[in-house]
Amino acid sequence: MARNEEKAQSMLYRFREAQAAELGLSQRTDRRPRVASSCKDLRQCERWRGEILREISRKVSKIQDAGLTDYEVRDLNDQINKLLREKYHWENQIIALGGANYKRAAGKITDADGREVPGQRGYKYFGRARDLPGVRELLNASAADNAELESYKTVKATMFDNAPPEYYGNLAEQGEEGKRLLEAEAKAEQAAWEEAVSNLEDEIEDVPSIPLPQRTTISLAPPSAEPDAAGKRKAPASAASKKKTKLADGSAAASQAGSAAAAGFESIFTADQLQPPKLLSAEEMEKALVKRQKEMLLEEYGVDGEQQ
Incomplete structure (x- = not known):
């Protein structure tokens, strides 16, 4: 024991130790903390992370050896995954101390098609560990699951492209079924209007008729190139259109009042002022x-x- 202490005090030993420290090969005997959060020094966290990376590199190189048994390969793969988890904790501690975010720079491993290589999340397999019994089938199954998920996403994205009119319910208003549907809707609207009128009979003396638009069935036939000659003629006034209700008279009076107000407002401008600006x-x-x-x-x- 005394001999070792004497060696440690020698000039050559101290010179070698200082030289190794300058080269980053210091052989200090202090151990890496088991809990990363216990280290409060950013430089020490960087140092321990670098040491873990060197250990991972050595073990990944060693696991490629073809002379290793399956048990040794499994042990090495377990040790690498343990070191990866420890590296993750040290990176979190570095971020907490205000250091660099190394997790952001870590890229994903992809194949020739740009898809992520299976086995890159959770427990990972390295080197010969991928050829162990049962591992290859597991990786192939995960690759098949990823391919199925991608195909499902593609089908889901293109499912509603070029949707036919049946999807929107437009064909329900065509042909004889469309006519029956329009008649049923008109009867239902008339019944709802009469029910509302019966509730207001005491307050309103003259109840206007229901203002329903004229319903027409939808036709998907392409329009003709030549305009219809009958469309150019003025349709004769029907007897129903000649009868004006009080509601129609009121709306006409309101429109006349609005036009009169607009005319009075526009009268303060000259014709030149109302012209659009010249470009x-x-x-x-x-x-x-x-x-x-x-x-x-x-x-x-x-x-x-x-x-x-």
Whole structure:
């Protein structure tokens, strides 16, 4: 024991130790803390993370050895996964102490098609561990699951492309079924209107008729190129249209009052003021820009335009 202490005090030993420290190969005997959160020094956290990375690199290189047994390969793979979890804790501690975020720089391993290689999440397999009995089937199954998930996403995204009219229910208003549907809807609306009128009979003397638009069935036939001659003729006024209800008279009076107010408001402007502004052509715009630039240059150099 005394001999070892004497060696440690020798000049050559201290020189070798200082040289190793400068090269980053210090052989200090202090152990890495088991809990990363117990280390409060950022430099020490960086040091322990670098040590873990070197251990992972050595073990990943060792696991490629073809002379290892299956048991040794499993043990090495377990040790690598344990070191990866420990590295993750040290990276979290570095972030908590205000250091660099190493997790952001870590990229994903992808294959030739750009898909993520299976076995990159959770427990990972390295080197010969991928060829162990049962591991290859597990990785192939996970790859098949990922492919199925991608295909499902693609099908879901393109499922509603070019949806037919049946999807929106438009075909329900075509043909004889469409006519029966429109008649049933008209009867239901009329019944609802009469029920509302019966509740207001005491308050309203003259109840207007229900203002229903004219219903037409939907036709998917392409329009004809030539306009219909009958469409150009003025339709004769029906007897129902000649009868004006009080509601229609009221709406007409309101529209006349609105037009009169608008006319009174517009009377304060002249016809020229109501005209839309005149837009400059491309040549006029170019001339105006050149003129403005010339004026700015003359003002900048203090030259009077009249003297020039």
